[in-house]
Amino acid sequence: MPDDIYAEVFGENSSNGNAGNSGNNNNGGGGVRRDGFFRSTTTNGGGSRYGGREYSGGGVGGAAGGLRKAPPVENGLMCSLEELYKGATKKMKISRNILDGHGKPQVLEEILTIDIKPGWKKGTKITFPDKGNEEPGLIPADIMFVVDEKPHPVYTRDGNNLLVKQEVSLLESLTGKTFELVTLDGRNIMIPVSEIIKPGHEVVVPNEGMPISKDPRRKGNLKIQIDVRYPTRLTETQKHELRRVLGGSS
Secondary structure, eight states: OHHHHHHHHHOTTGGGTTTTGGGGTTTSSSSBOTTSOBOOOOOTGGGTBSOOOOOOSSOSTTOTTOOEEOOOEEEEEEEOHHHHHHOEEEEEEEEEEEEOTTSOEEEEEEEEEEEEOTTOOTTOEEEETTOSOOOTTEEOOOEEEEEEEOOOSSEEEETTEEEEEEEEEHHHHHHOEEEEEEOTTSOEEEEEEOSOOOTTEEEEETTOSOEETTEEEEEOOEEEEEEEEOOSSOOHHHHHHHHHHHTOOO
């Protein structure tokens, strides 16, 4: 009699060990909570720094139908050339909606730490997986920061090279000029130019450009682009100096 009642309630095959297995699916889904919402966890030191994991497009933990991932959210990350030359650490404060254990949204404020590596270029993307808003039926979006460069008063970046524009007088173009520059890491360097300088002249200083991100021990080149400032009128003294430099009669 007890077996008949048990079979009537749970089905004829319940006595073979299958009864109750369906109730465990909410716990073993690797991220599917009992209320049906998915809360992801990021790797890499608790998720405070960039990096982590990616999800495939299929179901999560065997959940029926799977979950769709929200599209990534991009934010600009302005960096000075000095920061991209030497490296830096930036802390970004974000606010996002998360779902509590009952599926109700609440606001969470969080600090994301970005370690900028020497040599990173404009357009470099740093991804924090699943740091977007939590919504029912969706895997939270990735938060992405995209590196941008602030203009520099002296240097312009060209790939791994640095460009700097300098101007010399007509007399200096004939007699030579020593350029003094302060590098992005604060060093003073002297670049003597002894040859005759024509408009558009370029001097290349090896290994004084931007670090190469894959091998920061190597650097690009520093290119000094020189223009000649021609006077509109010459004084007698200037004429005398030019004749002397050019070997003419005084």
